Amino acid sequence: MTAVSRKLQFAIDTDGDWPPISSEAVWCDQIGNAFRLRNAPFFIKGLAVNDVFEAQPDSVNEHIFEFVVTEPSAHSLIWMLNNTEAEIDPILSKFREVGCSTEALERFALYAIDVPPYVTDSILNDLIDTAEKVGLDLAFPVWRRA
Template structure:
């Protein structure tokens, strides 16, 4: 991390009981007057790794309430929710083997998967089909694959 890297706190809009938290902190680099996301978020819709975005932290609590992606990256974001308590580790390991990065929030059985552009489509699709067939729930908050 450099002195230009910092955590930004995003305020989350809760719908019913989801997400189960009211804000999420993510690592970002300062790029001029903008920010570049450095890790896959668990609850922030519309933002993927390496996206450059503009945001104005709230002067009172420092939270980000709105942001605008100005330079989208070629990365996609997948959320995996393990509602059935199956062993997700093999799927996550295979996703890492093909070039994705994964992060987990064990207390919510939730995983964020960063999908860089070089990940092979066929291998990714096969793993996602396997994940769904084992009972894992998938969401695609940022999908930039063709």
């Protein structure tokens, strides 16, 4: 079966003024009745790159309110927030050098990092330590490390 790529819009629960958006669009491949996530999300908890999930877009606005991961990938997801004056580009470059992909939502100083399974724990721990030492806030909404 051939996959068809399209953007899916996810409804995002907010708590006060965070996150600063009410929905997020991400690229997915549609595979029959399921979808495979293609890029790292900023606000969708529980989904990482290459996860296969089932969801039914809302009949009114096409937003996804609920989903079920049916085939989790081995990818992990890191969210990084730059609440400081730290220079972020060198850190993001180091993540990309080891095979991670990064997404930027610069107006909110927010970054999503896809961590493929082949990135070793020692390299990943060094990168996380470097980010934390310069004052970056990190969250790990999907952590699938052995």
